[in-house]
Amino acid sequence: MGQDAAWGAAPAERADAARNRLHLLATARQMLAEQGADRLTMDALAERAGLGKGTVFRRFGTRAGIFRALLDDDEQVFQQQVLSGPPPLGPGAPPVDRLIAYGWARAVFLIERRDMARAALDGSQPVPTGPRTPMSHVHIRMLLGQLDLGGADLGMLVVQLAGALDGPVLLYLSSDELASTPEGVAARIGQAWQDLVERCF
Amino acid sequence: MGQDAAWGAAPAERADAARNRLHLLATARQMLAEQGADRLTMDALAERAGLGKGTVFRRFGTRAGIFRALLDDDEQVFQQQVLSGPPPLGPGAPPVDRLIAYGWARAVFLIERRDMARAALDGSQPVPTGPRTPMSHVHIRMLLGQLDLGGADLGMLVVQLAGALDGPVLLYLSSDELASTPEGVAARIGQAWQDLVERCF
DNA sequence: GCTACAATCGGGGTAAAGTCCGTTTACGGA
DNA sequence: TCCGTAAACGGACTTTACCCCGATTGTAGC
Numbered sequence: 001m002g003q004d005a006a007w008g009a010a011p012a013e014r015a016d017a018a019r020n021r022l023h024l025l026a027t028a029r030q031m032l033a034e035q036g037a038d039r040l041t042m043d044a045l046a047e048r049a050g051l052g053k054g055t056v057f058r059r060f061g062t063r064a065g066i067f068r069a070l071l072d073d074d075e076q077v078f079q080q081q082v083l084s085g086p087p088p089l090g091p092g093a094p095p096v097d098r099l100i101a102y103g104w105a106r107a108v109f110l111i112e113r114r115d116m117a118r119a120a121l122d123g124s125q126p127v128p129t130g131p132r133t134p135m136s137h138v139h140i141r142m143l144l145g146q147l148d149l150g151g152a153d154l155g156m157l158v159v160q161l162a163g164a165l166d167g168p169v170l171l172y173l174s175s176d177e178l179a180s181t182p183e184g185v186a187a188r189i190g191q192a193w194q195d196l197v198e199r200c201f
Numbered sequence: 202m203g204q205d206a207a208w209g210a211a212p213a214e215r216a217d218a219a220r221n222r223l224h225l226l227a228t229a230r231q232m233l234a235e236q237g238a239d240r241l242t243m244d245a246l247a248e249r250a251g252l253g254k255g256t257v258f259r260r261f262g263t264r265a266g267i268f269r270a271l272l273d274d275d276e277q278v279f280q281q282q283v284l285s286g287p288p289p290l291g292p293g294a295p296p297v298d299r300l301i302a303y304g305w306a307r308a309v310f311l312i313e314r315r316d317m318a319r320a321a322l323d324g325s326q327p328v329p330t331g332p333r334t335p336m337s338h339v340h341i342r343m344l345l346g347q348l349d350l351g352g353a354d355l356g357m358l359v360v361q362l363a364g365a366l367d368g369p370v371l372l373y374l375s376s377d378e379l380a381s382t383p384e385g386v387a388a389r390i391g392q393a394w395q396d397l398v399e400r401c402f
Numbered sequence: 403g404c405t406a407c408a409a410t411c412g413g414g415g416t417a418a419a420g421t422c423c424g425t426t427t428a429c430g431g432a
Numbered sequence: 433t434c435c436g437t438a439a440a441c442g443g444a445c446t447t448t449a450c451c452c453c454g455a456t457t458g459t460a461g462c
Contacts, residue, residue: 011438011439014427014428014429014438014439014440015428015429016427016428016439016440016441017428017439017440017441020440020441038325041417041418041419042418042419042420043417043418043419046442046443051441051442052441052442052443053419053420053442053443053444054420054421054422054423054440054441054442054443055440055441055442057419057420057421058440058441061420062419062420063418063419063420064324118324119324120324121322121324121372122324123265123319123320123321123322123323124239124319134373137373150396152393152396153389153392153393153396155389156369156389156390156392156393157393157396157397159368159369159373159374160365160366160368160369160390160393160394160397161365162368162373163364163365163366163367163368163369163372163373164361164362164364164365164368165361165364166364166368166372167360167361167363167364167365167367167368167372168357168360168361168364170372171322171364171367171368171371171372172335172338172360172363172364173360188354188356188357189357189361191354191357192353192354192357192358192361193361195351195353195354195358196358196361196401199401199402200397200400200401201400212409215408215409215410215457215458215459216458216459217409217410217411217457217458218409218410218411218458221410221411242447242448242449243448243449243450244447244448244449247412247413252411252412253410253411253412253413254412254413254414254449254450255410255411255412255413255450255451255452255453256410256411256412258449258450258451259409259410259411262450263449263450264448264449264450
């Protein structure tokens with residue numbers, strides 16, 4: 001077997017493509033920090049990275065795709081802490097405690113990256129919507145799997161709980177609310193999540 | 202007091218403006234049904250409605266704004282059924298039963314309008330984000346208010362539960378999943394919601 | 403009915419997203 | 433090391449959302 005994970009896996013990214021992808025992500029992150037999400041245009045990104053616009057679009061498909069890639073990147077680091085950090089977030093604590101800790105951590109994570117996360121939304125679906133299950137879902141499902149839920153629809157429950165965690169930041173809370181007291185909002189989300197979970201499980 | 206609801210209310214919409222707004226909404230709804238959300242462009246809408254492009258933008262501010270207006274419109278009808286229909290959805294049943302019934306109804310409502318609802322999303326915030334609280338939140342809050350929740354953060358709990366209901370359709374489920382078995386998905390969301398609520402309250 | 407004002411209308415203009423295709427380049431095999 | 437191929441590159445091109453401002457029109461007050 002080669003490095004490909006499974007049959008039908010991606011046919012191995014070419015070296016220059018990988019280099020450019022990394023370079024574009026780094027440039028995008030820099031521009032995001034300097035100027036904010038709404039000022040980040042594809043043309044500007046391409047120019048600042050010293051690459052063609054076509055390259056940017058082939059890599060990320062969509063403007064939202066760039067922010068999604070950035071977010072995925074951060075989520076991977078986050079997931080490391082979740083999987084290998086100390087309890088109760090990491091392994092070793094009872095599932096319910098881990099679920100609660102996960103909610104607190106995710107709230108902080110998302111609020112810190114609220115601009116990125118919102119810019120990653122994309123009402124259209126044609127190509128950009130990846131069939132990849134978010135890591136967040138995988139983790140919640142894993143924890144719920146260790147609980148006794150009767151005959152509940154685990155798959156849908158996972159998605160609903162993820163919605164309870166992400167919905168406030170992604171959909172409902174205004175940017176003003178999020179910006180004026182980020183830590184306060186994160187704490188409220190975490191606490192409300194804890195109340196909800198303790199009440200349910 | 203005049204027709205204005207409160208101090209600082211909108212200075213009364215001019216008659217022609219109102220007529221055009223209604224006409225644009227009707228035209229948009231028609232185009233949405235005929236060609237789908239992604240083929241609905243502002244130019245086409247303006248032309249088909251026999252109005253100028255500028256008019257369309259002044260009315261709705263944004264492309265997403267049109268879909269938001271359409272959705273608001275439908276939600277108002279829906280809310281009527283919720284407020285004055287027969288129990289358990291309407292008044293007369295215990296709060297928990299009404300909450301469960303509301304989840305089922307909302308799932309059906311949202312799935313039937315999934316394209317509209319997704320197109321109404323808009324990652325940007327500057328102008329389009331209205332400070333108006335969605336009717337959905339108002340209603341959930343009303344029902345939760347009748348329950349004993351200890352010292353829980355009612356406001357955030359409402360938003361989280363709304364996220365649990367809307368998140369699947371708006372954020373996570375792929376368009377393919379939604380399109381292939383809409384009724385099935387609605388039923389799963391409704392059932393999972395019921396399980397969650399029964400477990401919590 | 404008439405007038406002054408303010409809001410609406412209209413459509414041309416700008417900028418940014420996304421597409422296309424001819425050119426260039428990495429990389430596996432001989 | 434060289435070659436053939438498939439993938440990546442680049443930037444001109446098209447489409448579309450959104451802005452602007454002079455022309456037009458509804459409405460309150462007389």
